[in-house]
Structure formats: structure tokens, C-alpha cells
Amino acid sequence: MNSIEKKAVRTAALSVFSNTILTILKLVVGIMIGSVAIISEAVHSAIDLIAALIALFAVKTSAKPADDEHPYGHGKVENISGTIEALLIFVAAGYIIYESVNRLMNPQPVESPLIGVFVMLFASVVNYFVAMRLFKVAKEADSIALEADGWHLLTDVYTSLGVMAALAVMVIIEFVSPGKNIHWIDPVAALIVAAMIIKAAYTLTIKSAKDLFDVSLSQEEIALVENIIRSYKDTISGYHDLKTRKAGNKCFVEVHILVNPEMTVLQSHEITREIDGSIAEKLKNVFVTIHVEPCDDTCTPKCQTGCLTKFFKENK
Numbered sequence: 001m002n003s004i005e006k007k008a009v010r011t012a013a014l015s016v017f018s019n020t021i022l023t024i025l026k027l028v029v030g031i032m033i034g035s036v037a038i039i040s041e042a043v044h045s046a047i048d049l050i051a052a053l054i055a056l057f058a059v060k061t062s063a064k065p066a067d068d069e070h071p072y073g074h075g076k077v078e079n080i081s082g083t084i085e086a087l088l089i090f091v092a093a094g095y096i097i098y099e100s101v102n103r104l105m106n107p108q109p110v111e112s113p114l115i116g117v118f119v120m121l122f123a124s125v126v127n128y129f130v131a132m133r134l135f136k137v138a139k140e141a142d143s144i145a146l147e148a149d150g151w152h153l154l155t156d157v158y159t160s161l162g163v164m165a166a167l168a169v170m171v172i173i174e175f176v177s178p179g180k181n182i183h184w185i186d187p188v189a190a191l192i193v194a195a196m197i198i199k200a201a202y203t204l205t206i207k208s209a210k211d212l213f214d215v216s217l218s219q220e221e222i223a224l225v226e227n228i229i230r231s232y233k234d235t236i237s238g239y240h241d242l243k244t245r246k247a248g249n250k251c252f253v254e255v256h257i258l259v260n261p262e263m264t265v266l267q268s269h270e271i272t273r274e275i276d277g278s279i280a281e282k283l284k285n286v287f288v289t290i291h292v293e294p295c296d297d298t299c300t301p302k303c304q305t306g307c308l309t310k311f312f313k314e315n316k
Contacts, residue, residue: 012055014133022126025119036100047091086204094194100194103187113167117167123160124157127154131153134147134153232274240256253287261296
């Protein structure tokens, strides 16, 4: 496990710790003052805790080297992790909606909402700093699991601030107009929380699940690979069948290159080694497979788009 992977594991562990504390704090205060909005936030944090545990497992597992059973490594564990984390948010949203509608139909007073204001403020500050740390390390490690965990916490920041604002409004109204019916504000705030986390869940599901279907690298990354290959126009005749995919934080590139048929195996191998190294300098965690083929200047339709010979350029 390299230094970046160790940092990813430590950051995931930090998320587990912070979510454990906040889940307990919100649940205790929510039950104590009778706020369904704070209880819904406790449920949200509990889901975040499960997501953080999944992320911790994912970054540890994805860091394992390839083996006989997993020759391409364990990178997709992160994509599976991110997808599960996103689906868990949908579950949390469903529970929050159920409790909120029930509270609207059966109103109950919220005792000491000011305590809830301070708890939500504290939760927002803690989650914000942990989320920023997750995003920073996720970018360094190219970890979809940590990024998903970061979005979990950032969503929690927004929802906590929303609940805090609702409770603050209740405090103000109670002070200005005691006895007024304001109990509906709490469940309505919880419904807004549910709507916000459903949106976040949808975005996370799309982003984390797409790589499970071997989606190619971005257009920018593919263009980068093609430009590197074209830079060897003096030693190769062309290329074709460029394929790319991503699994977790690992990139895979496969391409066929055309060389002079009189070139020795050693010479062609040296070219593939140089191209591999050039791509690895530009893309992190990339695994390159290059197939060598002899070029006889026939320029079949398959290889015409990647032809680098003067013959093709002059007769294009």
C-alpha cells in the first residue's frame, strides 16, 4: 500500500469516527426535544456512517494488488461501493418522508428548539471540514468511494443548515408570538431534507455505477493517449482498435500499433515500452496493453484513421 492509499484509508477512518459521534448526538437531541427533523438528520448521519464504513472497506480492498482470481485488480470495488452508498441515501430519504408525513398528520410540539439549532450548527461545521478533506484525498487517490462519501457529508451540511434554519424560525416565532401553531415547520423541513438527499443520491448513482459497465475514459484522456501515440510517427506506421476503460481509480488502455515488418522483436518491444512509459507519465494508475502488427501499406479501413505514413496522407 503506497502513501496515497494509506492517506485514503486514514481519511475514510476519520469519516467513520465523525459520523459515529454525530449520529449519536443528533439521535439523542432529536428524541430529547421531539424534533422529527433532527431525528431525520440522525437517520441521514446513520446512512452516512454506513457509507463511510463501506468506503473504508472499498479503499482498503481496491489497494490490494492483482492476483490470480482478479488479474485486473480490485478497482471496481470502489464503483460498487459508491453505488451502494448512493442507494442507501434513497433508503434514508424514504424513511424521512414517511416520518415527516406521519408528523404532519399527527402534530407534536418541539421542545427547546434552540438546543437543536446549536446541534445542527455543530454538525454542519464538522461535516464541512471532513467533506473537504474527503474531496481533497479523493482527487489525489482518484477514489470514487471517498468522493461519494464526501458528497454524503456535504449533503448532510446543507440539510443540517436547513433544519437549523427551520428550528431558528420556530424559536423566533415562539418568542414573538407565543402559543402560535408552528409545529408544521419541523416536518416540512424534514421533507425538504429528503428532497435534497434524493437529488444527491441520483447524481451519485449515475457517477459511480457507469464504470461498472466498462465506460471508456473521458474524451480528454483519450485524446491525450492518441496524441502520445501519434508522437511516435517516426517509428510506427499507425494504430487502430484503441480501447479504454476505468475500474475504480485504475485506467486501462489497449491499442494495436503498426510497425515496419522488417523490425526485430526487440526493436518493436522497445517501442511499446516507450509508449507505455509516456502514457503512464500523463495518466495515473494506468495499465497499458500494446499489440504489435506488421504494416504492409495496404491501409485497410480499420486502420486508416490512425495511419501515420506519408503514403496514406498523400492518398487520403
